[in-house]
Amino acid sequence: MKAMILKEFRELRRDKRTMAMLIALPIVLLTIFGYAANFNVDEIPTAVVGDNAAPIEQQLPDMFPVESDVDADATAQELIRDNVVDVAIDTSTQPAAVYIDGSSLFAAQSAQAAFAQFPDGAVSVEILYNPDLTTAWVMVPALIGLILTFIGTIITSIGLVKERQSGTIEQLAVMPLKASDVILGKIVPYFILACVDMVVVTVVGVWLFDVPFNGNVALFALGAAIFLFVVLGLGVLISTASQTQAQAIQMAIMMLLPQILLSGFIFPLDAMPTVIAWIGHLLPLTYFVEISQGIMLRGAGFDSLMVNFGVLTLMAVVIFGAAVARFRRDLAPSAHKRATKDGAK
């Protein structure tokens, strides 16, 4: 047994990726997720509209920082729908009407508790888009993104690296196929399967958990398609950097974990320290969660989700482009070299 243990340690010592996962990853995970794992939202972006805004603003507790730079013509409900703020107060009514965004679950829970402390009749509180603050309503749209990430990243990278591990990628490279045909031929089936999964998960989520679908289906499909390009690109990138399926799974998990914990779908981004929240803003799932929750729960339109669509599109172009370029280089290194030489002339 001693020999076996010694052999295992020797193998582990030379497997740098596994060593990194064993030693560095727990420290990184503990540090980042320790800060991220916080359900308590200390500050809830708030807007106050109407004729009587100034005195109401002064009465608000510190946890409701008032956003001054909001569309003056927008109604309180519109500001919630467009995700400008999580709490909007309309002071033109008596008592003032407080609207809370139920799709921001933890912020909404904190806000609801805070307004419950107000004297009876001081304000009327209405929670929009998720009146009962049902967790499933918030989780299901985000889970769609997580499932797409799982398929796009893990399944795709395993499928592609299998080709490399078995040596058949070399066979593809010597066939008279265009590199683009091989790349598309490999990716399209996963794209189709992920689309089918997306439809199934969405329909089952809506049907099983009574999650409303208030927005435009086509806009949702567009967002999901762009997001799929990003995660498929990540899957292809992982496959080009892995020699074995085990390596691909390791890397995919390293990509998946931060997306689960830092995209705002479990722990609210608003509750994270700024640096950790910024890491969250580098992750594609963060933007898809905004899109899916926005469209399904709030019925948000393209205008209010434009930034999320824009960032996801940029990520899709960069990540998918880089993935295809690396995959192409694996398939046709001579052509790549020739192109480089020609370019240098």
Added chain:
Amino acid sequence: MSEPLLSATQVTRKFGDFTAVDNVSLTVEPGEIVGLLGANGAGKTTLIRMILGLLPATEGDLRLFGHEPSRQTRARLGYVPQGLGLWDSLTARENLDFVDQAFGVDGTPMPEALTDQADRTVGQIGLGYQRQLAFAAALGHTPELLVLDEPTSGVDPLSRARLWDTVHEKAESGVGVLVTTHYMQEAQQCDRLVLMSQGAQVAAGQETDIIGDATALEVETDDWRAAFAALSAAGLLVSLAGTRVRVVDTEADAVAAALADAGLTGTTSVAHATLEEAMVVRERR
């Protein structure tokens, strides 16, 4: 004379400071079987990867059918890699169908021995059948040049003989063949040989050219087992041909001294080296 199907001129491939292939030149003419020989790490597979266009050459000129390796030249080439390049989870038939579609041909026949196995996945059929399938896949589009990287590795002698029958049949019909092998019997079936050692080309030509004037010492003793052990222990390159002990790359005096040290007597005579012995000698130098 027609243009060579394959022509490599002073081709070099470096990986950083390491030179995997060093200034190698070779040609393959239509109908010719050229054997690429060398120990593991000699650079054979790297050279083949350059020929296929999977690796760019650091220096030198490589031409397939008169052109740089490209998608067009690949369409005229059949390749059986060491790992066979078959899709394990597809059936034998599905593998052939896919390769047919990739090369734009139709109806590559299933090898006769595989007709009962056609609907089994490749992972479920034996290595001998897999090799036959890989050959069929490589030949389906009637290539002009066949590149075989240790095509009979791990195959039983009968299956190996069958595969070589196919190689000869194709060569007779005008197909050029470049084959790497470790088996000397297979090397002897080639029209020309190129011997590589540590990335460099150390000999080229027919079997007699590779052997050149290399000789071996044949040792006759009463106890060949003891002689073999004694000569090996003395650090000499010893082999057995039946019960005859053969020694290469040394002098008769050294053999006699080694035998005497072990308390043995024997006579030595000079014989022509075999191809394998000649290769060993060349690789040592």
